[in-house]
Amino acid sequence: MTELRIRAAAPDDLDAVLAFWKVAAEGVSISDDRDGVERLIARDPEALLLAERAGELVGTVIAGFDGWRCHLYRLAVHPGRRRSGIGSALLTAAEERFVGLGGRRGDAMVLRRNETAQHAWRAAGYAPEEQWRRWVKPLDD
Secondary structure, eight states: OOOEEEEEOOGGGHHHHHHHHHHHOSSOOTTOSHHHHHHHHHHOTTSEEEEEETTEEEEEEEEEEOSSOEEEEEEEEOGGGTTSSHHHHHHHHHHHHHHHHTOOEEEEOOOTTOHHHHHHHHHTTOEEETTTTEEEEEOOO
16 A cells, blocks of 8 residues: 655645545534635644645644644545544644644544544544533643
8 A cells, every 4th residue: 555645735735625625524614715724824834734645635634733722623534545544644743743832732623423533533542521522632641
């Protein structure tokens, strides 16, 4: 199998990312448009991570750090490529980014109705904090 490559998105990737999310991501975010993703990349060029295999986009995650909190959004893996380690590799890359920036805990926005995603986040070591309605994972050893 071809090696998985993880890299930061470039402006030329935006149309492909938006099309990919229509296939692979659950739900719609208010920022799921070209303007929203352009703003993200302009503000933090390393935040949108792409997973590629043989040049094909197979996964994404947004790893945003605001200097205070580490936020994870849009973890998405192509439906035909799930359960092959792509999501785990993206989360590892995101967590390494956060630690390098001084982050202490990652949190993820997960739709309550998305049982598949909840299982994936739990398997990655995240757990719900019901009082906040978000999932968190300490990033230190």
